[in-house]
Structures are given as C-alpha cells and as structure tokens.
Amino acid sequence: MNAQEKEQYLREYSQLKNAGKPFFPYAVTKDGAMAAITLFVIIAMAILFGAELGPKADPTTTTYSPRPEWYFFFLFELLRVIKPPSLVLMATLGIPTICLILLLLLPFYDRSPERHPLKRPIAMIGAVATVVAMAYLSIIGALGGPPSEIEIPVAAAYEDGAAVTAASGCLGCHRIGENGNTLGPNLTAIGDRLGRDAIARTLINPTSPMPSYQSLQEENPEQFEALVDFIASLKEEAAEGGQDTQ
Ligand code: HEC
Structure with missing residues (x-):
C-alpha cells in the first residue's frame, strides 16, 4: 500500500465513521436481541420436542462399533490412517491444534492489503486445500469401518x-x-x-x-x-x- 492509497483509505474510513453509528450500544443491542431470540427458540424446542436419544447404553455389548458424529469423521479417519501409537496424539490433537493456532494468528502473519481472491494465491490455495482435505477425509471416514476391524488379509x-x-x-x-x-x-x-x-x-x-x-x-x-x-x-x-x- 503506497502513501496515496493509504491517504485515500484513511479519508474513506473517517467519512464512513462519521456517517455510521457506534458499536456500543447499537450493534451490541441488535446482537444481544438476536442471541436472546435464538436461545429462546432452542429452549422452546427442547421443551416442546425434546432431544432424541439413542438406545440405552449396554455395557455388556460386544458388537458395538463406535462411530463419531458426521462432523468428526475427518478426525476419525485421521485416527485410522495414522497407525503408529506414538503418532496418534500428534495426529488427533496436534494437527488440529496447530491448524487452529495458525488460523488465530492469520491477521498477524498475513499483512497483505489485497482482498481479491485472485490476488491472494497462497491464502486461496491454503484454504481450498484445507476444505478439500477435510471433505476427502470426512467421506472416507463416513464410508470406512470402525478402527476395531480386522484389516489383514483373511483366507x-x-x-x-x-x-x-x-x-x-x-x-x-x-x-x-x-x-x-x-x-x-x-x-x-x-x-x-x-x-x-x-x-x-x-x-x-x-x-x-x-x-x-x-x-x-x-x-x-x-x-x-x-x-x-x-x-x-x-x-x-x-x-x-x-x-x-x-
Ligand atoms: C480387556 C482386554 C482384553 C480383551 C478384550 C481380550 N484380551 Fe486377550 N489378553 C489380554 C491380556 C492383558 C493378556 C495377557 C494376560 C497374561 O499376562 O497372561 C491376554 C492374553 C491373551 C492370549 C495369550 C497371549 C500369549 O501371548 O500368551 C490370547 C491368545 C488372547 N489374549 C486372545 C484374545 C482374544 C482372541 C480376544 C477376543 C476374543 C481377547 N484376547 C480379548 C487382554 C485382553
């Protein structure tokens, strides 16, 4: 961003700031009202319809095959793919935590003023690769068997x-x-x-x-x-x- 662009940006910013309303109390009131409505709807639905529970847990079962909820299938698949026990903690806790930290730090290491997707090739490739990898792992995770399966060739x-x-x-x-x-x-x-x-x-x-x-x-x-x-x-x-x- 050169000096001229910066000046223009600051000018636009101060114009918009004068025309707009302050975050407190305007936006806070709106967000608060919406949050209260959402909470109320959830409570009302819980009272009216209840939440469906699966069958009662049976501690003596031997045929139960543990399956996570669909939004955890990518982690489940990661756990199946990574076999050495010493790497399991790294795969299931380490990798997602590192990704989250990278995401939190994004504003600090990505200082590019560009916003158009085509002008941000690295960020776009990273984002698309993450989505594709999670979708891919989720799909195989959804189709695969439980980790307690016998995977060696059997006559x-x-x-x-x-x-x-x-x-x-x-x-x-x-x-x-x-x-x-x-x-x-x-x-x-x-x-x-x-x-x-x-x-x-x-x-x-x-x-x-x-x-x-x-x-x-x-x-x-x-x-x-x-x-x-x-x-x-x-x-x-x-x-x-x-x-x-x-
Ligand atoms: C709760 C854990 C557990 C479960 C479930 C279990 N085992 Fe074991 N099994 C062990 C342990 C621990 C030993 C070692 C016991 C010892 O030190 O003598 C063992 C020992 C054995 C041995 C003797 C191994 C040797 O080297 O002498 C065989 C064979 C065996 N198990 C087969 C099975 C089979 C087949 C099943 C499923 C039908 C099964 N086990 C289920 C924990 C388990």
Missing part, C-alpha cells in the same frame, strides 16, 4: 472367525496386523507361539484383565470354534504378506 475359510473376533472386542486390547491396542500381547503371529487348544483355554480361562469368553463357547459354540480357528491361523508367514512395514 476365505477364516472369514467367519475374523468377523467374530472383530465383534468380540479383542482389538480393544490386542493388536492384529496394524489395528488394535497394546494392552494385551500382539496377536498378529500368535499361532506360532500357541496351539489351537492353548488359545481356546486362554479364552475360557484367561488371566485378568482379559475377560472370559466361556459364555460365547456355551451359547454359540460354532462362533467360538471359528474364533479360535482364526486366532490359531495367525502365523508369521501369513502376516508378512499383509504387512509392508516392520
């Missing part, structure tokens, strides 16, 4: 067992392939260390904090056998094909 014979495993919440504590948690031992190649019978015994009579799956064996022996078959089939050479890292 057709063990598909039922893999489904029972996914539904039984094993990945809440164990890793299979690159999914799951590290509370319990990694099961990716457990078949090399434990035989089928040992695995079945562990499931029926586990060491705390692992829950017993005896009720599954009693109520659904077929599912239990399929589960044990699948876990016993997890061996090193089978795992190698599906893992390109480590």
Whole structure:
C-alpha cells in the first residue's frame, strides 16, 4: 500500500465513521436481541420436542462399533490412517491444534492489503486445500469401518472367525496386523507361539484383565470354534504378506 492509497483509505474510513453509528450500544443491542431470540427458540424446542436419544447404553455389548458424529469423521479417519501409537496424539490433537493456532494468528502473519481472491494465491490455495482435505477425509471416514476391524488379509475359510473376533472386542486390547491396542500381547503371529487348544483355554480361562469368553463357547459354540480357528491361523508367514512395514 503506497502513501496515496493509504491517504485515500484513511479519508474513506473517517467519512464512513462519521456517517455510521457506534458499536456500543447499537450493534451490541441488535446482537444481544438476536442471541436472546435464538436461545429462546432452542429452549422452546427442547421443551416442546425434546432431544432424541439413542438406545440405552449396554455395557455388556460386544458388537458395538463406535462411530463419531458426521462432523468428526475427518478426525476419525485421521485416527485410522495414522497407525503408529506414538503418532496418534500428534495426529488427533496436534494437527488440529496447530491448524487452529495458525488460523488465530492469520491477521498477524498475513499483512497483505489485497482482498481479491485472485490476488491472494497462497491464502486461496491454503484454504481450498484445507476444505478439500477435510471433505476427502470426512467421506472416507463416513464410508470406512470402525478402527476395531480386522484389516489383514483373511483366507476365505477364516472369514467367519475374523468377523467374530472383530465383534468380540479383542482389538480393544490386542493388536492384529496394524489395528488394535497394546494392552494385551500382539496377536498378529500368535499361532506360532500357541496351539489351537492353548488359545481356546486362554479364552475360557484367561488371566485378568482379559475377560472370559466361556459364555460365547456355551451359547454359540460354532462362533467360538471359528474364533479360535482364526486366532490359531495367525502365523508369521501369513502376516508378512499383509504387512509392508516392520
Ligand atoms: C480387556 C482386554 C482384553 C480383551 C478384550 C481380550 N484380551 Fe486377550 N489378553 C489380554 C491380556 C492383558 C493378556 C495377557 C494376560 C497374561 O499376562 O497372561 C491376554 C492374553 C491373551 C492370549 C495369550 C497371549 C500369549 O501371548 O500368551 C490370547 C491368545 C488372547 N489374549 C486372545 C484374545 C482374544 C482372541 C480376544 C477376543 C476374543 C481377547 N484376547 C480379548 C487382554 C485382553
């Protein structure tokens, strides 16, 4: 902005300022009235229609697959894409926080006087890239399965067992392939260390904090056998094909 432009800007600014009304009390009154109306409408709707609640939480369920609200799908997908546990905090808290701080600091580092979008290529590319990235992550997040899914390649014979495993919440504590948690031992190649019978015994009579799956064996022996078959089939050479890292 050169001296002449600056002078013109200041002249226009003082003209507008003289013609306009002060922020307090005019704009404050209007905003306050609108905020009060909005609040009133929300309270009235809450009283008249109530808010829909999902089914009652069932702490014993093993088939629940956690899904966030749609506006969190991009974060959910970020969590699925970033597998190493050491990077998860960075991905889910770090990246969004850094982006927010950059946004807050925008007026301080972007000092360009230009306002036309075509004259602000870096800002425009940044904004469009952010929107596209969030839209893309949201869409795959909406279409993808839960993070507790078995993602290693599974032979057709063990598909039922893999489904029972996914539904039984094993990945809440164990890793299979690159999914799951590290509370319990990694099961990716457990078949090399434990035989089928040992695995079945562990499931029926586990060491705390692992829950017993005896009720599954009693109520659904077929599912239990399929589960044990699948876990016993997890061996090193089978795992190698599906893992390109480590
Ligand atoms: C609440 C967490 C939790 C859940 C859920 C869980 N486990 Fe475990 N599991 C553990 C822990 C912890 C151990 C290690 C126990 C020990 O130290 O002996 C373990 C041990 C095992 C072992 C023995 C591993 C070894 O190296 O000796 C197998 C096999 C196993 N779990 C399979 C499963 C399967 C299959 C499921 C799902 C049907 C499952 N677990 C669900 C926590 C869990």
